[in-house]
Amino acid sequence: MKRLMIFAVAMFAVACGGTATNNSAPAATKADAPKPAASAPTAETMFAMEKQATEAWIKGDKAFFEGMMSDKFVSFEMGHRGNKSDTLGMIGTFKCEMKTWDLTEPQMSKINDDTYAMTSKGTYDGSCTGPDGKAMKVPSPVRAVSIYVRDGDKWKGAYHGETMIIDPKNPPPAPPKAAAKPEEPKKDAETASKEKANPPQPGPNTDALVKGHTAGWEAFKNRDAKWFGDNVSSNMALVDPIGGYMSGKDAVIKNWTDTMKCEGITKTSVTDGFATALSPTVELLTSKGTADGKCDGQPLGSLYQMTVYVKEGEAWKLAFMQEWPAM
Numbered sequence: 001m002k003r004l005m006i007f008a009v010a011m012f013a014v015a016c017g018g019t020a021t022n023n024s025a026p027a028a029t030k031a032d033a034p035k036p037a038a039s040a041p042t043a044e045t046m047f048a049m050e051k052q053a054t055e056a057w058i059k060g061d062k063a064f065f066e067g068m069m070s071d072k073f074v075s076f077e078m079g080h081r082g083n084k085s086d087t088l089g090m091i092g093t094f095k096c097e098m099k100t101w102d103l104t105e106p107q108m109s110k111i112n113d114d115t116y117a118m119t120s121k122g123t124y125d126g127s128c129t130g131p132d133g134k135a136m137k138v139p140s141p142v143r144a145v146s147i148y149v150r151d152g153d154k155w156k157g158a159y160h161g162e163t164m165i166i167d168p169k170n171p172p173p174a175p176p177k178a179a180a181k182p183e184e185p186k187k188d189a190e191t192a193s194k195e196k197a198n199p200p201q202p203g204p205n206t207d208a209l210v211k212g213h214t215a216g217w218e219a220f221k222n223r224d225a226k227w228f229g230d231n232v233s234s235n236m237a238l239v240d241p242i243g244g245y246m247s248g249k250d251a252v253i254k255n256w257t258d259t260m261k262c263e264g265i266t267k268t269s270v271t272d273g274f275a276t277a278l279s280p281t282v283e284l285l286t287s288k289g290t291a292d293g294k295c296d297g298q299p300l301g302s303l304y305q306m307t308v309y310v311k312e313g314e315a316w317k318l319a320f321m322q323e324w325p326a327m
Contacts, residue, residue, distance in 0.1 A: 036152070036153045037150065037152065037153065038150050038151070038152065038153050038154055038155050040113070041108070041116060041148070041155055042108075043106055043107075043108040043118075046106075046108060046116070046118050046148070046155075047103070047106040047108075047118070047120065050103060050106070050118060050120060050144075050146065051103055053065070053068070054101065054103060054122070057091070058096050058098050058101070058126075060091055060092035060093075060094070060095070060096070061091075061092075062088060062091040062092045065087075065088060065091060066088060068154075068156060068157060069084050069087070069088070069156060069157050070084070070149050070151060070156040070157060070158040070278075071084060072084075072149070072158055072276055072277075072278055073087060073156075073157060073158055073159065074158065074159045074276055074284055074286065075087050075159070075160060075161065076159070076161055076286045076304065076306050077161065078304070078327075079272070079288065079304055079326060081200070081274060081286055083200070093130065093131050094128045094129060094130045094131070095128065095129050096126060096127070096128040096129075096138070097126050097127060097128075098124065098125070098126030098138070099125045099126050100123075100124075100125045100126075101122070101123065101124045101125070101126065102122075102123045103120045103121065103122055103123075103144075104120065104121045104123070105119075105120055105121040105245070106118065106119070106120045107119045107120070107237070107245055107247065109235060109237040109247060109319075109320060110235050111147075111233075111235065111282060111308055111310050111319045111320060112281060112282060112310050112319075113150075114149060114150040114279055114282070115147065115148065115149050115150070115158075115278060115279065115282045115308070115310070116147075116148045116155075117145060117146070117147050117148075117237060117308065117320045118145070118146045118147075118148065119143060119144060119145050119146075119237075119239060119245055120143075120144050121141055121142070121143055121144075121165065122140065122141060122142045122143075122144050122162070123140050123141045124138040124139075124140040124141075125138075125140070126138050139162070139164055141164075141165045141243070142162035142163065142164055142165060142243065143162065143163045143164075143165055143239050143243040143244075143245060144160070144161075144162045145159070145160070145161055145162070145163075145239055145306070145320075145322045146159065146160050147159035147160075147278070147284065147308060147320070149278050149279065149282075158278050158284065159284055159306065161306055161322060161324075162324075163239050163240075163241065163242075163243045163322060163323065163324040164242075164243055164324065165242065165243030165244075166242040166243060168242060168296075168298075200274075202273070202274045202275055202276075203274075203275040203276055203277050203283065205275050205277065205283055205316075206273055206274060206275040206285070207273075208316070209273065209275050209283055209285045209309055209316060210270055210273035210275075210285070210287065212231065212309075212316060213270050213273070213285060213287060213289070213305075213307065213318075214268070214269070214270040215227070215231075216228070216231065216318065217268035217269070217270060217289055217291065218268055219231075220256055220257075220265075220268070220291070221265045221266075221267075221268050221291065223256075223257040223258070223262075224257065225253050225254075225257040225258075228252075228253045228256065228257065229249075229253060231315070231317055231318060232249050232252065232253065232317060232318050232319075233249065233310055233312065233317040233318060233319040234249050235247075235249070235319060236248065236249045236252050236318060236319060236320070237252075237319075237320055238252060238320065238321040238322065238323070239321070239322040239323065240323055241303055241323045241324055241325055260295045260296060261295065261296055261297075262293060262294065262295040262296075262300075263293060263294055263295075264292065264293035264294055265291050265292060265293035265300070266292055266293065267291070267292055268289070268290065268291040269289070269290045269291075270287050270288070270289050270290075271287065271288050271290070272286070272287055272288045273285060273286070273287040274286050274287070278308075280311075281310060281311040282308065282309070282310050282311070282319075283308070283309045283311075283316065284306065284307070284308055284309075285305075285306075285307045285308075285309060286304075286305070286306050286307075287304075287305050287307070288302055288303070288304055288305070288326055289302065289303050289305050289323075290302040290303075301325070301326070302325075302326035303323045303324065303325060303326055304323065304324055304325075304326050305321060305322065305323050306321070306322045307320065307321045307322075308320040308321075
């Protein structure tokens with residue numbers, strides 16, 4: 001059981017909004033009328049549903065999530081991508097005993113009218129026991145990220161992941177250099193068989209998005225504020241590798257090109273890119289970015305990244321990013 005995989009399904013799916021049907025309309029009119037669309041979410045409504053979903057996860061309530069997840073759902077833990085089937089298959093396979101838990105610091109970020117990101121801080125005191133019979137303490141505290149997409153009269157979860165919140169003045173001990181590569185989560189026989197016959201394929205925009213993301217790492221190396229100004233959405237928000245949250249295009253660009261004190265960066269790379277279209281104008285890209293050198297005295301190394309790009313005109317712009325160390 002991976003360190004974070006036991007937490008892969010909390011707090012990600014909500015249903016909110018909707019327009020009532022006019023019961024006085026003739027049957028033919030109702031049949032021909034378009035389905036109502038979910039109203040724009042509020043941070044309060046979405047956060048309340050996050051709490052409800054967390055409780056359902058703790059209880060292993062698979063039925064709660066089956067209708068709440070988008071068919072395009074993506075998970076990305078320790079470099080391993082999962083889909084809706086994978087995630088649903090995990091729910092209820094572990095038994096959790098939670099003494100206390102709490103969600104705080106809700107932040108909602110609009111990507112476009114049909115896509116929103118929700119972040120919150122999760123604090124947990126408990127453990128979960130997996131199919132192997134081993135109990136593991138639930139990671140805490142974490143910065144959770146959920147991406148929601150409009151689906152008719154509901155908002156459904158299209159992504160969920162967490163970054164450990166680390167105090168830079170008191171970081172955890174570094175893992176051993178010879179540490180084994182994390183095991184990919186086990187899948188049931190039916191899922192494994194289907195994936196072997198039809199392995200997941202990256203979306204057609206993957207190469208273009210990886211090219212743009214690679215240019216972003218180069219802009220970071222060169223502290224190129226103009227490049228970021230042209231290629232970052234005005235609603236940009238991010239969760240950094242130690243679980244900090246930042247929002248606003250200007251604040252993010254200033255942090256990347258001025259506030260962070262970086263030195264010795266001579267090369268960068270982006271690998272393992274895999275894009276999923278959440279809509280014609282929104283793409284979710286998972287990848288691993290690597291750079292040498294240091295920032296604020298800490299070696300950079302490799303980071304897993306989940307990024308959301310939104311199409312503005314003919315350009316794909318970075319609208320949200322979550323990072324965590326590729327241990």
